[in-house]
Amino acid sequence: NVIPVMCCDTVNRGLAYADGKVLLHQADTTLVALDAKSGKVVWSVKDGDPSKGETGTDAPFVFKDKVFIGVSGGEFGVRGWVSAYNLSDGKLAWRAYSEGPDSDIKVDPQKTTELGKPVGADSSLKTWEGDQWKIGGGDTWGWFSYDPQLNLMYYGSGNPSTWNPKQRPGDNKWSMTIWARDVDTGMAKWVYQMTPHDEWDYDGVNEMILADLNIGGQAHKTLVHFDRNGFGYTLDRATGELLVAEKYDPDVNWATKVDMDKNSKTYGRPIVVSKYSTDQNGPDVNTKGVCPAALGSKDEQPAAFSPDTGLFYVPTNHVCMDYEPFKVSYTAGQPYVGATLSMYPPQGQTNMGNFIAWDAKTGKIAWSDKEQFSVWSGALATAGDVVFYGTLEGYLKAVDAHTGKELYKFKTPSGIIGNVMTYEHGGKQYVAVLSGVGGWAGIGLAAGLTDPTAGLGAVGGYAGLKQYTALGGQLTVFALPQ
Template sequence: MEALSRWALALAAILAAGSAHANDSVMKNQSDPNNWASQLGNYAGQRYSPLNQITTDNVKNLQVAWTFSTGVLRGHEGGPIVIGDVMYIHTPFPNKVFALDLKNPGRILWKYESVQDPNVIPIMCCDTVNRGVAVADGKLFLAQADNTLVALDATSGKELWKAKNGDHTKGESLTAAPLVVKDKVFVGISGGEFGVRGHLTAYDTTSGKMLWRAFSTGPDADVKIDPAKTMMMGKPLGQKDLGVSTWPGDEWKRGGGTTWGWYTYDPELNLIYYGTGNPGSWNPTQRAVDKDRSKSDNKWSMTIFARDPDTGDAKWVYQKTPFDEWDFDGVNENILANINVNGQPRKVLVNFDRNGFAYTIDRATGELLVAQKYDPTVNWASEIDMTTGRPKVVDKYSTFANGEDKNSTAVCPAALGTKDQQPASFSPDTGLFYVPTNHICMDYEPFSVAYTAGQAYVGSTVSMYPTPNSHGGMGNFIAWDAAAGKIVWSRPERFAVWSGALTTKGGVAYYGTLEGYIIAVNMKDGQELWRFKTPSGIIGNINTYTHDGKQYIAVLSGVGGWAGIGLAAGLTQETGATAWHEAVHPGHKAGTVATAGLGAVGAHASLGEYTQLGGVLTVFHVPDQK
């Protein structure tokens, strides 16, 4: 416990330095190592715990302590929040919230379930998931599928206020976990496959009043960019309204760049960080300004934003995949850490992008420090130009040629990405990042699609399959050195690894598999130490906490999400897939049923042999020695 006390004092000192720029209750809850106070563990998104009762020596003794059924099927992303004696868990649509009594494990203190229009379900492209709730100032904040942001009394579950963040009849929905900073709660928007124009919005935590909104595309005033002050690659942007001029006509108005991923925050710099998604449509020809793509960046899709949470103004931007041709959605978490790069201590942001490159960036200035492939089979680009920050696209795998559509095969990674939203973890003990990854390639066939509000705006047929000539599986769990830009060790898995990782002071890293296994490994070498088969596939995020002095490990299992959409939505290669495809691509006949679920069903066709639907919380502990 002495080590925990030292950690708490050190963290408290760091937090105090930025306390004027943060929410006091969030900072207090995060500084207590007994809690798991936010979805990513802390503002920095590190998903690390200083708890050390469960170690590399005794983790093999983990057993189930208690379980809880959510009563909801479909994909369970996100994970439990634990503050003191209460655990808060959430579900996919209809977005139930349960407050559970840890003094009487599994006892429901209160339950919240609103009435939502079920017509929101068909416009949720990749399952009816929700990535979790946020708790601050005695309130619980929930972003519902129907675009309603709700504030509840955390003690009673009483509804305090609601705010409407979008319109599902236009294809907009909400799946992201909110973030609370100071007196504001931040929430994004989903729906990039429906021509939704992305944005991040700040609401007052007390009243629910909208305080500011920053769009992902459009004029500088809408995006909250000052071209004289906003930096990119160490220089002011200079050019005005790039969010308009890099799009043809008014295509920016339906340009995607949705914000359904994770948000992190640096209290000392007073900056929030998040990524924007793919441009709409998936057909790059419809977004081209010129034939050689030199003026067609489609800003500011696929971009990391660093913003002032008070005003929304952008301090710096970095576009990872200009003129995206492969649906490499850019919303993955931005983990904040302090590491040595080239022998110098740096405050960095580390991003494991869907496009297969891992970026190490100075989080104060936006300077690009390292950019390397975290899967060596990535082939769509050879490298990142460290002067311009742009990827060097390999023509063979481009889906755009001289202003026309181009069918491309064997593109790696697939649109699922080398990693999707499943968050990685950083351990300050090893200085390494622990990353759940996918190992899947695709064939990509773009086609023209017309925009109609509320209708799918995809414009591509995609077929996915395991990466050829690899270990035969579709996933890896890796340890990554962000300063050197290299894999330290890697563990192959049969299916894509779609759970959020956890690291601990006990020297153990945890992750879950689509078959439903929760696995513990040694952080130093990846050696497996323990595994347990939960009732359903795991796409949720593993966490840890203590109660009455005992450490627990908790995970929500419930297969689904994009990787498990076949099971979640009842899509198979034999029935329903072609009909689903044609519904999402009006007027376009599916060439193969493997394109169902935007390509993911074909990649995970055998998943049903290993798991089935179910929403279950499983909590583990090491029993007391007798």
């Protein structure tokens, strides 16, 4: 009964293990802790209400003595939040929302900053019309990162609801935002909104990779984030200072750049191209040729960082769209989208994906490998300077970390949308990947859909995928040579 209110296929992003417990966030938002040895339930708690469209798709994360989960449901008008539960007994320690009063979002008007300045009182409420924030989206179905020295956790909030921007004037804070929160209290130290008043569903939940980098001759504790909006961001994770913001797909066209002039009134904001503004063009107008498409230049599939090469390895989508918003009414538990989409590769090109190496210090692509379809798997970088990723056709690929040259590939039975992982056992190193096509890009094949506009536009865009792979679910494990 939860499947009808799951936006983009029935997915789950993994388990957590801590203190002898296996932790699972279930589709109906139940967070359960199992005894790792016996499988018995230690504790279980319901975090949300699926009848309102609130679902659970993210993996739990454990930092210190707490378990952290988010919520899905932006396409059902769900106001996003993060919950922190005590690992020992499952009691709620704190919850922080993405939008609403300062007390709800755990923001201190004077101490919480954006780009070095206090956010001020009612920083969220001022950017919404009326009570729209109560169904404002900003959901938190991605990943969490943690810096134990700073005692800060990092994550992104997703798109505002609805997809029709005319129905929600303002910047819609704090959707589309990178958050840095104190793990113990939930209070936000700093925020940065990447796409104010998002007009294209550029959900901001992708992973936050923590790395120590030297930028401009100065050492920084950085956070690197590849957003769906097509920009790769490098920030100082202690202060929230914006260090780099550049396009990691050259075909991104909805904005010319992010304003990096600290003296400018638009500092830190993307400079939107009017032609591709679905808000300026208005409802019932089909804005054509917007790059990237709503599924972004990259979705939630994680990138990887190699301290050896200093590069980030990023699975990307190379897809554009036509986007036509329309007026939609809110009913709890019913879709609250308000847009029709179609998707396709950039003009004059046929590949729908690239696997790239990115220099986060300069905001430059080091190398790029074309893929026929979007790269929907996570990346894995190893100390042997080999990088692994999977393709929607079902190939596990190994490439040279320095050049991108293909070293090996293996065809699994189905498309790969999971994360490649490695482990050591008995003195041997293994690489494993779960294949089984699905997710937003593969929803047409997974759900048997044929209408090109179904799957929020993905069915038509990825119609050719069925010629290259089939449904299935298989774990494939490789042993590396001695």
